[in-house]
Amino acid sequence: MLIVEDEPALLRALQINLRARGYEVATSSAGQDALVVAARQPPDAVLLDLGLPDMDGTELIRKIRTWSSVPVIVLSGRAGSGDKIRALDAGADDYVTKPFAMEELLARLRAALRRDAHVAAGSTFTVGSCQIDLAAHTVSRAGLDGTEPVRLTKTEWRMLEVLLQAPGRLVPSAKLLAELWGPGAEDNTHYLRFHMARLRRKLEDDPARPRHLLTEPGMGYRYQPPARRTA
Ligand code: CA
Numbered sequence: 001m002l003i004v005e006d007e008p009a010l011l012r013a014l015q016i017n018l019r020a021r022g023y024e025v026a027t028s029s030a031g032q033d034a035l036v037v038a039a040r041q042p043p044d045a046v047l048l049d050l051g052l053p054d055m056d057g058t059e060l061i062r063k064i065r066t067w068s069s070v071p072v073i074v075l076s077g078r079a080g081s082g083d084k085i086r087a088l089d090a091g092a093d094d095y096v097t098k099p100f101a102m103e104e105l106l107a108r109l110r111a112a113l114r115r116d117a118h119v120a121a122g123s124t125f126t127v128g129s130c131q132i133d134l135a136a137h138t139v140s141r142a143g144l145d146g147t148e149p150v151r152l153t154k155t156e157w158r159m160l161e162v163l164l165q166a167p168g169r170l171v172p173s174a175k176l177l178a179e180l181w182g183p184g185a186e187d188n189t190h191y192l193r194f195h196m197a198r199l200r201r202k203l204e205d206d207p208a209r210p211r212h213l214l215t216e217p218g219m220g221y222r223y224q225p226p227a228r229r230t231a
Contacts, residue, residue: 031055039182067178
C-alpha cells in the first residue's frame with residue numbers, strides 16, 4: 001500500500017491505522033518521489049492526496065496509469081465535484097473527502113481491493129492447446145496422454161498476464177516495458193522480443209506461426225482469444 005500525502009499528521013494517522021490492520025505501508029509526501037517508490041515496489045493500492053507540493057494529484061494518477069492498473073483512492077481536500085470528476089477521469093477508482101472517517105476510508109479500500117482481486121482472478125484463458133489460469137498461476141498443455149504443466153519464468157508470467165487482461169486489444173510496447181521493468185525501460189523493446197519468443201515456444205502450437213500471441217510491428221503485442229464457437 002502506498003500513501004501519498006503531504007500533511008504529516010494525516011500521513012501518520014493513515015500509516016498507523018493501516019499498519020494496525022495488517023497492511024504493508026510505504027509513504028511519500030510528494031508526487032515525483034511517489035512515482036519512484038511505486039516503480040521500485042509496485043503497491044497493491046494507492047491512497048492519494050490531490051494537493052501535493054510538486055504535482056497535482058490528478059497528474060500523478062495519469063502517470064501511474066501509463067503503466068499500472070493498481071486501485072487508486074483519492075483523498076480530496078476540496079469539496080467541489082470538479083476535482084473529483086477530473087481525478088476519476090484520470091483513472092482514480094474512488095475518493096473520500098477530507099475530513100473523512102477512518103472506517104469509511106478502510107471500507108472503500110477493502111471494496112477497491114476486492115474489485116481488483118476479482119478482475120485479476122478473471123478465470124482461464126486459452127492459447128492453442130494450453131489453458132492458462134491466472135488466479136491459480138498455472139498453465140497446462142493438453143496432449144495425447146492428458147495434460148501436463150508448463151513452467152513459465154516470472155517475467156513470462158507478468159508479460160502474459162498483461163496481455164491476457166486486455167483480450168483482443170493492442171498493448172503498446174511502452175506499456176508492457178513499464179509494467180515489467182518500471183518507468184524508464186521504454187527503449188528496451190528487444191527484451192520484449194526475447195521473452196515473447198520464449199512464451200510462444202512454450203504456449204503456441206506452432207511458434208513460427210503464432211495465432212494467439214501476436215506482434216503488431218512497431219506498436220506492440222496483442223492476445224487474440226480463440227474464435228468463439230457458435231452453437
Ligand atoms: Ca495536500
